[in-house]
Amino acid sequence: xxxxxxxxxxxxxxxxxxxxxxxxxxxxxxxxxxxxxxxxxxxxxxxxxxxxxxxxxxxxxxxxxxxxxxxxxxxxxxxxxxxxxxxxxxxxxxxxxxxxxxxxxxx
Amino acid sequence: xxxxxxxxxxxxxxxxxxxxxxxxxxxxxxxxxxxxxxxxxxxxxxxxxxxxxxxxxxxxxxxxxxxxxxxxxxxxxxxxxxxxxxxxxxxxxxxxxxxxxxxxxxxxxxxxxxxxxxxxxxxxxxxxxxxxxxxxxxxxxxxxxxxxxxxxxxxxxxxxxxxxxxxxxxxxxxxxxxxxxxxxxxxxxxxxxxxxxxxxxxxxxxxxxxxxxxxxxxxxxxxxxxxxxxxxxxxxxxxxxxxxxxxxxxxxxxxxxxxxxxxxxxxxxxxxxxxxxxxxxxxxxxxxxxxxxxxxxxxxxxxxxxxxxxxxxxxxxxxxxxxxxxxxxxxxxxxxxxxxxxxxxxxxxxxxxxxxxxxxxxxxxxxxxxxxxxxxxxxxxxxxxxxxxxxxxxxxxxxxxxxxxxxxxxxxxxxxxxxxxxxx
Numbered sequence: 032x033x034x035x036x037x038x039x040x041x042x043x044x045x046x047x048x049x050x051x052x053x054x055x056x057x058x059x060x061x062x063x064x065x066x067x068x069x070x071x072x073x074x075x076x077x078x079x080x081x082x083x084x085x086x087x088x089x090x091x092x093x094x095x096x097x098x099x100x101x102x103x104x105x106x107x108x109x110x111x112x113x114x115x116x117x118x119x120x121x122x123x124x125x126x127x128x129x130x131x132x133x134x135x136x137x138x
Numbered sequence: 139x140x141x142x143x144x145x146x147x148x149x150x151x152x153x154x155x156x157x158x159x160x161x162x163x164x165x166x167x168x169x170x171x172x173x174x175x176x177x178x179x180x181x182x183x184x185x186x187x188x189x190x191x192x193x194x195x196x197x198x199x200x201x202x203x204x205x206x207x208x209x210x211x212x213x214x215x216x217x218x219x220x221x222x223x224x225x226x227x228x229x230x231x232x233x234x235x236x237x238x239x240x241x242x243x244x245x246x247x248x249x250x251x252x253x254x255x256x257x258x259x260x261x262x263x264x265x266x267x268x269x270x271x272x273x274x275x276x277x278x279x280x281x282x283x284x285x286x287x288x289x290x291x292x293x294x295x296x297x298x299x300x301x302x303x304x305x306x307x308x309x310x311x312x313x314x315x316x317x318x319x320x321x322x323x324x325x326x327x328x329x330x331x332x333x334x335x336x337x338x339x340x341x342x343x344x345x346x347x348x349x350x351x352x353x354x355x356x357x358x359x360x361x362x363x364x365x366x367x368x369x370x371x372x373x374x375x376x377x378x379x380x381x382x383x384x385x386x387x388x389x390x391x392x393x394x395x396x397x398x399x400x401x402x403x404x405x406x407x408x409x410x411x412x413x414x415x416x417x418x419x420x421x422x423x424x425x426x427x428x429x430x431x432x433x434x435x436x437x438x439x440x441x442x443x444x445x446x447x448x449x450x451x452x453x454x455x456x457x458x459x460x461x462x463x464x465x466x467x468x469x470x471x472x473x474x475x476x477x478x479x480x481x482x483x484x485x486x487x488x489x490x491x492x493x494x495x496x497x498x499x500x501x502x503x504x505x506x507x508x509x510x511x512x513x514x515x516x517x518x519x520x521x522x523x524x525x526x527x528x529x530x531x532x533x534x535x536x537x538x539x540x541x542x543x544x545x546x547x548x549x550x551x552x553x554x555x556x557x558x559x560x561x562x
Contacts, residue, residue, distance in 0.1 A: 037408035039391065053407055055389060057354070059380045101380070104389050 034058045036131040043136045044111040055104045056121050062097035080122045086115040113137055169197040170488035173256055173266035175246045175426055177202030180457030180473030181272030182560045187481035189237035195489050199240040210299040211470040212553050217307055218340030228561045249430035251451055268484050272457040273424025275329050281420035282396055289398035293415035309414045316352040320403050320412035325360035328421050329459045329468045332365040336504035342378040356410045357384040366514055372535045373506035423460035438462045443520035444496050446480040455480040464525030466518055472500045496520050503549035511546030
């Protein structure tokens with residue numbers, strides 16, 4: 032089952048406008064503390080960090096812990112001063128980085 | 139009505155009307171007439187109980203659109219291959235032969251409350267002294283942008299059992315590994331509160347049984363929370379890890395449009411693609427209740443909590459999903475329970491039978507995976523102007539497998555029992 036980002040960012044904004052950014056990643060966030068039906072511990076597999084940059088400058092980032100539910104969802108605001116590209120990245124325990132890019136134009 | 143009970147009022151009216159209109163020899167043979175529209179767990183039950191318990195003193199006519207009745211309850215178990223379509227389809231033969239109920243197969247088109255007649259789609263009319271409306275729900279297709287009755291031929295709602303249920307089963311069985319299912323789940327109030335989530339469980343059961351590992355089931359819900367949520371969520375994680383993704387409106391941001399042909403549901407967050415779309419829109423009382431002028435602004439029928447009598451017409455009783463039944467959910471069990479209260483009151487209106495204080499009960503069972511049954515339910519009484527829950531119970535997360543199996547077996551026993559009670 033693939034982990035697919037779903038991100039909502041406006042395509043355009045006015046200079047100085049504060050926009051809402053919403054980002055969801057399908058991911059099981061397996062805590063490493065659950066057991067399967069045979070009693071064996073299910074190995075930990077979580078997304079342990081999330082970052083959002085704009086033109087490579089940090090906008091928002093955070094670490095995620097095993098207690099966070101499957102399919103982590105973030106909602107945050109950003110002030111747009113110029114056109115540019117948002118880049119979103121989720122880092123999995125196994126090293127995989129799931130990314131998503133979105134360009135926004137200042138009208 | 140003070141000083142004069144409804145029963146006496148009705149009897150006086152009946153007596154004066156018939157003595158004016160009819161010669162004496164006919165008067166003795168005239169029976170009060172009860173007409174029931176809708177042959178589901180509410181309508182068929184009230185027809186049976188009135189006919190049986192009045193022992194021929196009341197003439198009962200049951201109007202239903204179809205020859206047979208496929209129950210919406212347990213139709214999810216048909217989707218999950220736990221029941222056959224025949225298992226959940228029943229006829230009215232015993233109601234006719236055992237209790238002398240007149241069965242009319244046809245659509246009730248309108249109600250004339252002044253004349254106290256029901257007009258059928260074929261133009262014929264049926265007079266009544268007491269009318270019972272048990273029409274179930276109508277689907278409000280355009281409550282989901284882009285959805286329509288035509289679209290439902292591709293993206294079934296299957297929230298009224300019958301051909302839609304079979305279409306959904308065909309589409310479910312055609313899903314291939316790696317293809318997704320998208321369900322849009324309705325806002326409150328709606329028929330069968332745990333139904334969408336049991337259905338999700340049955341979808342997942344079918345995919346899992348085929349060994350699928352790459353398919354996902356997305357649920358885009360109009361609600362922030364749902365019935366037995368902790369139980370379903372726990373069950374999905376245990377039995378179908380990673381397969382079910384449920385999102386409320388705070389995450390998906392609202393359903394913007396459904397494209398049945400393209401197999402997409404667009405929300406404010408993203409476009410969700412599915413080989414199977416199951417769109418369950420908002421609902422309201424069946425059209426005949428609207429036509430009769432007994433519905434409220436929201437499209438449901440307010441009732442007197444002591445009797446299931448319409449608040450605007452003393453000669454009309456309303457049962458089941460169509461009614462505003464206070465704390466009771468829209469379920470077959472509820473409708474069946476309400477029907478018995480209505481039957482007592484109808485008999486008290488029309489004969490010298492005695493009415494008893496209303497008591498109602500309901501249980502909603504759901505199957506999450508083979509032998510993993512859960513339930514929620516309550517006893518209800520009239521209280522503070524509504525039907526209020528007085529004792530409630532619900533399955534708990536983490537229950538052991540034996541208890542869950544017993545709960546499932548209880549539901550199978552309940553189904554056999556209610557079907558016998560309604561149609562037997």
